[in-house]
Amino acid sequence: MNKILLLQLIILCSSRVFLTTGRPLAADGNPVPAPAVHREVYADGRMFDISHRVTKELPSWDSKDGLGQFLFSLASIKNGSVVNASEMKMSVHTGTHVDAPSHMFDNYSDAGFDADTLDLEVLNGPALLVDVPRDKNITAEVMMALNIPKGVRRVLFRTLNTDRQLMWKKEFDSSYAGFMKDGAKWLVENTDIKLVGLDYLSVAAYVEALDTHLEFLASREIILVEGLKLDNIQPGLYDLHCLPIRLLGADGSPTRCILIK
Numbered sequence: 653m654n655k656i657l658l659l660q661l662i663i664l665c666s667s668r669v670f671l672t673t674g675r676p677l678a679a680d681g682n683p684v685p686a687p688a689v690h691r692e693v694y695a696d697g698r699m700f701d702i703s704h705r706v707t708k709e710l711p712s713w714d715s716k717d718g719l720g721q722f723l724f725s726l727a728s729i730k731n732g733s734v735v736n737a738s739e740m741k742m743s744v745h746t747g748t749h750v751d752a753p754s755h756m757f758d759n760y761s762d763a764g765f766d767a768d769t770l771d772l773e774v775l776n777g778p779a780l781l782v783d784v785p786r787d788k789n790i791t792a793e794v795m796m797a798l799n800i801p802k803g804v805r806r807v808l809f810r811t812l813n814t815d816r817q818l819m820w821k822k823e824f825d826s827s828y829a830g831f832m833k834d835g836a837k838w839l840v841e842n843t844d845i846k847l848v849g850l851d852y853l854s855v856a857a858y859v860e861a862l863d864t865h866l867e868f869l870a871s872r873e874i875i876l877v878e879g880l881k882l883d884n885i886q887p888g889l890y891d892l893h894c895l896p897i898r899l900l901g902a903d904g905s906p907t908r909c910i911l912i913k
């Protein structure tokens with residue numbers, strides 16, 4: 653091949669590779685996109701994603717194996733379809749999620765108090781992130797000592813679960829920290845809190861999980877947000893936004909939750 657032609661070819665190729673995007677080209681001639689970035693914090697450090705990414709490794713209630721496969725392909729570009737399209741299958745109590753009154757009460761279930769009826773006004777508004785003592789579950793005594801002012805309607809309780817990184821371990825750990833029944837009862841009777849958030853799969857400690865949920869959900873006024881990701885955030889006052897999926901008839905729903913400083 654003529655040397656000048658070869659040189660021109662090299663310049664042509666290298667300019668396509670390096671001058672357009674600085675990235676290599678795929679077989680179809682388009683640049684290979686840079687790998688996507690998965691973020692926890694947005695808006696120059698003012699907006700925090702406090703929901704857990706749904707992965708196969710998420711812990712799942714009473715299971716050693718975690719969530720496992722939850723996405724299934726219906727159509728795939730690699731297989732010659734024009735689109736990628738998937739379906740999913742998982743518990744409505746997977747990862748970061750809310751509980752509806754129908755989760756615990758058959759009469760509320762019959763009356764239709766499902767995930768779609770949860771009050772968006774409660775799920776969105778000013779919220780306090782507090783650290784609770786690491787050496788106890790959340791009892792009435794602990795609640796009293798936290799001294800949460802009247803008028804505070806949304807509280808995210810950060811516990812030993814965050815330090816232990818329990819939501820990042822696929823094996824379910826029943827020794828997680830949470831509310832004891834008397835702690836829930838004290839909250840219901842003595843505070844204005846209508847949204848209770850916690851950093852493991854249940855707001856209620858395992859030993860009293862059922863009774864504690866009953867205390868919280870009996871009035872249908874309190875929304876429970878479970879499986880929050882509260883790592884690396886300063887305690888204090890934020891704007892909370894939680895938007896569960898409108899699952900008709902469901903006793904819970906996965907939700908995205910964010911905090912804005």
Ligand SMILES: *[C@@H]1O[C@H](CO)[C@@H](O)[C@H](O)[C@H]1NC(C)=O
Pocket residue numbers: 725726727728731
């Ligand atoms: C792609 O096609 C192969 C062979 O028919 C099949 O085994 C595989 O399940 C398909 N994958 C998807 C994602 O549809």
Ligand SMILES: *[C@@H]1O[C@H](CO)[C@@H](O)[C@H](O)[C@H]1NC(C)=O
Pocket residue numbers: 725727728729730731736737738
């Ligand atoms: C598209 O489908 C393929 C399977 O054929 C899968 O490997 C890939 O992750 C899918 N991409 C998205 C964004 O779903």
Ligand SMILES: *[C@@H]1O[C@H](CO)[C@@H](O)[C@H](O)[C@H]1NC(C)=O
Pocket residue numbers: 757758759760
């Ligand atoms: C719903 O049932 C529970 C017990 O299962 C009972 O304590 C509660 O009073 C009932 N609520 C209403 C509104 O009927």
Ligand SMILES: *[C@@H]1O[C@H](CO)[C@@H](O)[C@H](O)[C@H]1NC(C)=O
Pocket residue numbers: 786787788789812826827828829830857858859860
């Ligand atoms: C909280 O209760 C669980 C049982 O539900 C127990 O295993 C755990 O040790 C308790 N946590 C603390 C900090 O006392």
